[in-house]
Amino acid sequence: MLNHNFRIPSNAVRRLVYPAAFWCALSVMSALSAPPARAQSAQLPQCPATLEEARAAGYTNIEANAYSSPVIQDLSRKCIYFESGGLQADLPYKAGKLEGTAKSYYESGALEREAPYKADKLEGTTKRYSESGALETEVQYKADKQEGREIIYREDGKLFISVIYVDDSPVSGLCHQSDGKTVNLTSAELSNLENGLEIECE
Numbered sequence: 001m002l003n004h005n006f007r008i009p010s011n012a013v014r015r016l017v018y019p020a021a022f023w024c025a026l027s028v029m030s031a032l033s034a035p036p037a038r039a040q041s042a043q044l045p046q047c048p049a050t051l052e053e054a055r056a057a058g059y060t061n062i063e064a065n066a067y068s069s070p071v072i073q074d075l076s077r078k079c080i081y082f083e084s085g086g087l088q089a090d091l092p093y094k095a096g097k098l099e100g101t102a103k104s105y106y107e108s109g110a111l112e113r114e115a116p117y118k119a120d121k122l123e124g125t126t127k128r129y130s131e132s133g134a135l136e137t138e139v140q141y142k143a144d145k146q147e148g149r150e151i152i153y154r155e156d157g158k159l160f161i162s163v164i165y166v167d168d169s170p171v172s173g174l175c176h177q178s179d180g181k182t183v184n185l186t187s188a189e190l191s192n193l194e195n196g197l198e199i200e201c202e
Contacts, residue, residue, distance in 0.1 A: 044072045047079035047090040049109075054079055075099075082107050092117075106131045116141075130155075140165070154178075161185075161201055163193060170194055175201035 048054040051065060059067035065081040065088075080089040086109055092100035098117035106112050110131050116124035122141035130136055134157060140148030146165035154160045163173035163185070170193055173185035189199045 044069065044075045044077065044092075047077050047087055049087055051081040051085040054081070161199075163190070175199075177202060 047067075047069070048057055048059070051067075054067045055061075059069055059079065062068050062078070065083065067079045067081070069077040069079070074095045076093045078089075078091040078093065079087065080091070082088045084107060086107055087105050088107075089105070090103045091098060092102065094100070097120040099119065100117060102115045102117055103111060104113045108131060110133060111129055112131075113126065113128045115122060115126045118124075121144040123143065124141060126137075126139045126141065127135060128137045134155065135153055137153070138149070138151045139146060140150070142148070145168040147167065148165060150161075150163045150165060150170075151159065152161040158178075159176040161173065161175055163170045165171065170190040173190055173193070175183045175185060177183065183201075185193075185199070192199050
């Protein structure tokens with residue numbers, strides 16, 4: 001269901017349409033070299049909140065509005081900024097591979113998405129939020145493939161659609177209707193989700 005390109009199997013780009021800025025940014029970063037080594041310190045800081053702060057802190061400009069932090073015990077961060085100067089993506093690395101929770105932000109500064117990585121692969125539950133902070137989706141991954149539940153929430157926070165995935169393919173799902181009733185998703189509806197098509201759920 002995710003619209004992204006960075007080291008994710010192409011068949012995972014599907015199901016629902018989301019803003020692609022974060023994952024497009026990740027695909028840009030995949031081609032960039034590791035940041036140069038700098039002096040060690042006790043801990044690795046988060047990405048500076050603005051492009052101006054990153055420059056002032058001595059972060060290395062890699063490409064366009066992408067900057068790298070100092071390397072601290074094989075740990076580093078790659079920080080991508082909007083043209084307006086606000087933080088767009090905070091990408092943690094270990095020994096040159098994505099490791100930890102990658103985050104993307106709306107231009108307003110609100111958190112948009114969290115995606116846990118282990119050795120360059122999605123591992124755990126990704127979450128996407130509305131600009132107002134409401135949780136919109138939760139998707140479980142194992143070794144870069146969807147494995148477990150994908151949950152889509154309504155604007156009021158109630159369940160909308162829940163789907164079970166096995167080895168990156170949907171095997172069953174429920175439509176949680178606004179009146180409280182649940183309806184099993186058909187094979188055709190599951191296929192539509194897998195192919196990035198929206199389905200009716202009312």
